[in-house]
Amino acid sequence: MIKNLFIAIAFALMLINPSISIAAESPVDVQEIFVGSETMDGDSLKYPKGKAEIRLQRVELAEGGVVPLHSHPIPLLGNVEQGTIVVKRQGMEDLTYTAGDTFIVGPKTPKHTMGNAKTDNAVVWFAAIGAKDVPILIPAEG
Structure with a gap:
């Protein structure tokens, strides 16, 4: 129970701050593959308005x-x-x-x-x- 609670807290913290890694004993392995804020042409990302x-x-x-x-x-x-x-x-x-x-x-x-x-x-x-x-x-x- 405590181990599962620890994993849930670690995962929640990781969602808030992706640089936090999960304990080595966990069966979950999260790897950040790519982070980008610009297109292949060097333009900054902007999202359209709407739902x-x-x-x-x-x-x-x-x-x-x-x-x-x-x-x-x-x-x-x-x-x-x-x-x-x-x-x-x-x-x-x-x-x-x-x-x-x-x-x-x-x-x-x-x-x-x-x-x-x-x-x-x-x-x-x-x-x-x-x-x-x-x-x-x-x-x-x-």
Whole structure:
């Protein structure tokens, strides 16, 4: 009982301050993987107004798969689980991300495509905290 209470208190403290770690004897292992406050383009994160909504998406790109030219009205946190992707931004250098890489895309990121750079499938997870009814992706016109 006391051990469970200790674990619950440690977890609550960790939520308040993520730098606090859980005791070594605990079966819970929390690892901070990524922290960021700027997009891949160096823009500070800002959230839209409205009722908050959290989303998580898994995007799988087969060989030759490309998400067509688009933009994002809200910040997205991306993590490449498998494969290699290339983000091609209009008027900017291409960015390549491989398994284990994490990045942030935001509203000021130029219109871009995201494609599989290899022959094996690529898998990217995207998390977003935005406003209800605000889309994650806006296709480019034309």
